[in-house]
Amino acid sequence: xxxxxxxxxxxxxxxxxxxxxxxxxxxxxxxxxxxxxxxxxxxxxxxxxxxxxxxxxxxxxxxxxxxxxxxxxxxxxxxxxxxxxxxxxxxxxxxxxxxxxxxxxxxxxxxxxxxxxxxxxxxxxxxxxxxxxxxxxxxxxxxxxxxxxxxxxxxxxxxxxxxxxxxxxxxxxxxxxxxxxxxxxxxxxxxxxxxxxxxxxxxxxxxxxxxxxxxxxxxxxxxxxxxxxxxxxxxxxxxxxxxxxxxxxxxxxxxxxxxxxxxxxxxxxxxxxxxxxxxxxxxxxxxxxxxxxxxxxxxxxxxxxxxxxxxxxxxxxxxxxxxxxxxxxxxxx
Amino acid sequence: xxxxxxxxxxxxxxxxxxxxxxxxxxxxxxxxxxxxxxxxxxxxxxxxxxxxxxxxxxxxxxxxxxxxxxxxxxxxxxxxxxxxxxxxxxxxxxxxxxxxxxxxxxxxxxxxxxxxxxxxxxxxxxxxxxxxxxxxxxxxxxxxxxxxxxxxxxxxxxxxxxxxxxxxxxxxxxxxxxxxxxxxxxxxxxxxxxxxxxxxxxxxxxxxxxxxxxxxxxxxxxxxxxxxxxxxxxxxxxxxxxxxxxxxxxxxxxxxxxxxxxxxxxxxxxxxxxxxxxxxxxxxxxxxxxxxxxxxxxxxxxxxxxxxxxxxxxxxxxxxxxxxxxxxxxxxx
Numbered sequence: 001x002x003x004x005x006x007x008x009x010x011x012x013x014x015x016x017x018x019x020x021x022x023x024x025x026x027x028x029x030x031x032x033x034x035x036x037x038x039x040x041x042x043x044x045x046x047x048x049x050x051x052x053x054x055x056x057x058x059x060x061x062x063x064x065x066x067x068x069x070x071x072x073x074x075x076x077x078x079x080x081x082x083x084x085x086x087x088x089x090x091x092x093x094x095x096x097x098x099x100x101x102x103x104x105x106x107x108x109x110x111x112x113x114x115x116x117x118x119x120x121x122x123x124x125x126x127x128x129x130x131x132x133x134x135x136x137x138x139x140x141x142x143x144x145x146x147x148x149x150x151x152x153x154x155x156x157x158x159x160x161x162x163x164x165x166x167x168x169x170x171x172x173x174x175x176x177x178x179x180x181x182x183x184x185x186x187x188x189x190x191x192x193x194x195x196x197x198x199x200x201x202x203x204x205x206x207x208x209x210x211x212x213x214x215x216x217x218x219x220x221x222x223x224x225x226x227x228x229x230x231x232x233x234x235x236x237x238x239x240x241x242x243x244x245x246x247x248x249x250x251x252x253x254x255x256x257x258x259x260x261x262x263x264x265x266x267x268x269x270x271x272x273x274x275x276x277x278x279x280x281x282x283x284x285x286x287x288x289x290x291x292x293x294x295x296x297x298x299x300x301x302x303x304x305x306x307x308x309x310x311x312x313x314x315x316x317x318x319x320x321x322x323x324x325x326x327x328x329x330x331x332x333x
Numbered sequence: 334x335x336x337x338x339x340x341x342x343x344x345x346x347x348x349x350x351x352x353x354x355x356x357x358x359x360x361x362x363x364x365x366x367x368x369x370x371x372x373x374x375x376x377x378x379x380x381x382x383x384x385x386x387x388x389x390x391x392x393x394x395x396x397x398x399x400x401x402x403x404x405x406x407x408x409x410x411x412x413x414x415x416x417x418x419x420x421x422x423x424x425x426x427x428x429x430x431x432x433x434x435x436x437x438x439x440x441x442x443x444x445x446x447x448x449x450x451x452x453x454x455x456x457x458x459x460x461x462x463x464x465x466x467x468x469x470x471x472x473x474x475x476x477x478x479x480x481x482x483x484x485x486x487x488x489x490x491x492x493x494x495x496x497x498x499x500x501x502x503x504x505x506x507x508x509x510x511x512x513x514x515x516x517x518x519x520x521x522x523x524x525x526x527x528x529x530x531x532x533x534x535x536x537x538x539x540x541x542x543x544x545x546x547x548x549x550x551x552x553x554x555x556x557x558x559x560x561x562x563x564x565x566x567x568x569x570x571x572x573x574x575x576x577x578x579x580x581x582x583x584x585x586x587x588x589x590x591x592x593x594x595x596x597x598x599x600x601x602x603x604x605x606x607x608x609x610x611x612x613x614x615x616x617x618x619x620x621x622x623x624x625x626x627x628x629x630x631x632x633x634x635x636x637x638x639x640x641x642x643x644x645x646x647x648x649x650x651x652x653x654x655x656x657x658x659x660x661x662x663x664x665x666x
Contacts, residue, residue, distance in 0.1 A: 033656060034656040041653060282647065286647055297627075324622060
């Protein structure tokens with residue numbers, strides 16, 4: 001039995017081993033990904049991003065727990081969590097994270113949690129995350145939660161992996177922190193105000209609403225007989241339009257979680273109904289392809305140039321004998 | 334006169350034009366970079382990074398002003414500022430930033446400020462920053478301040494451009510925010526607690542000291558006759574060792590700035606004395622070369638494959654006929 005076959009058969013140890021192979025981008029990992037790929041395409045990929053201090057990790061745990069439980073209208077789901085932490089390039093924080101999480105979800109065979117610290121390039125991180133997502137998807141996990149830290153281009157890149165992106169805020173983190181999120185807000189499908197029992201929750205919600213209104217206007221203003229009039233856009237009757245809902249939660253007490261899960265399900269249905277599911281999937285695969293092509297070209301290049309040649313080129317560059325562009329031209333000749 | 338010659342002659346308009354060419358990675362920009370490259374290698378590159386809310390931009394302005402002023406022991410320096418904002422991939426924040434900054438530094442020919450919003454890939458951003466740095470360096474700017482936002486891999490990558498990296502903190506931003514900085518701390522050459530007139534400054538300094546001690550132990554613990562003993566490492570007498578100093582500032586009032594500039598000068602002298610200046614320069618050029626090779630290989634690849642071929646490949650990928658790795662192998666055949 002190949003590693004991929006063992007994963008398809010539901011063996012957890014094989015799954016853990018394969019995830020390591022994929023993270024290390026080994027030949028065995030690549031072969032297994034090829035074998036598993038036809039079995040992918042069913043899971044709902046949910047990106048969860050938010051600054052430190054928003055209680056994002058607790059929220060991820062609670063979302064996982066609630067998907068596991070199921071309700072009258074929703075069967076229990078198998079849930080995988082991929083925690084990506086590109087902000088700790090030097091620390092082994094990922095391991096500790098795993099241990100803390102295990103408390104809530106330990107022993108449940110329908111949950112699998114995997115943390116990843118940044119190794120090497122951000123492209124490498126996105127590629128490893130994409131590979132792991134495929135492994136979980138093929139292994140029959142219904143929901144894959146991809147947790148990323150903070151704001152920035154890295155989060156935008158990794159959010160592109162997801163069908164649904166959830167942006168977590170919390171009251172009292174300061175106006176500046178809200179401001180920086182303006183960019184991140186535009187990738188949000190659902191906004192969560194966690195720690196919503198804290199003072200300042202009204203301000204946070206107002207700020208988010210203002211930003212949402214700018215991004216997704218629900219009032220149209222027009223001129224009629226020389227006067228400005230406004231008219232509401234009837235969002236509920238425009239199925240193609242998704243206005244990100246704002247959900248309040250207190251993850252540590254499980255408050256607001258059923259409503260959040262409903263919103264997640266609603267977004268999934270919306271994506272399926274409008275064809276956005278397919279569009280996002282295609283965009284994601286295109287981005288993954290681009291990263292892979294880049295890595296492959298670089299690997300090939302490294303086989304054509306010796307270490308001595310590279311050192312010599314670097315030396316000329318350092319001594320200002322050749323410019324960076326001239327050095328590249330010489331190396332690629 | 335070429336654009337590069339005009340820049341070498343000190344023409345500000347030519348400088349502004351060339352920076353745009355470099356940002357757009359145009360052929361003219363590349364040609365000018367080749368021409369200017371032999372004139373580079375003198376400027377002190379200082380990276381300044383910190384989360385929103387730390388008052389980092391005000392601090393950058395003040396550092397620029399103080400370098401301009403000069404003192405009894407230091408001649409006035411020409412200062413360039415490159416403000417990199419990868420966290421706003423969607424907004425035009427860069428333009429507003431420029432205007433706000435102009436208030437303090439307007440009319441001074443010895444200062445040049447340039448903001449850059451994220452365009453496309455992070456690699457592209459790092460590449461553009463490297464190119465701009467070379468332009469300013471060749472144009473005779475003595476100090477180049479590279480300002481980046483927040484924590485994360487992107488900041489680490491851009492910090493690699495600098496000789497000296499300054500990490501800005503502020504009191505009262507929350508423990509979680511401190512925690513996420515653990516990784517960023519390890520790239521810090523100088524730590525600044527800005528807004529140090531705020532309550533909580535002692536806590537922030539204590540937290541930073543604790544983290545510094547973990548990263549750079551000044552006490553060694555050993556076992557002697559069954560008992561644990563500790564001994565201090567004499568930092569002052571080990572010239573090769575640089576322990577990041579913690580500097581308190583209130584940028585809005587100019588407080589602590591002379592001391593911060595002294596620390597910056599001291600770090601520069603340290604780099605020169607230990608050979609670290611050369612080592613960092615080589616590492617930086619190596620990273621730049623890698624990025625350029627990657628971009629060049631991708632550009633070449635795009636000329637070998639038609640849009641129709643790419644679409645067909647993507648379609649097979651989407652329909653799970655070929656895995657990502659198999660698709661890459663086919664496209665690169």
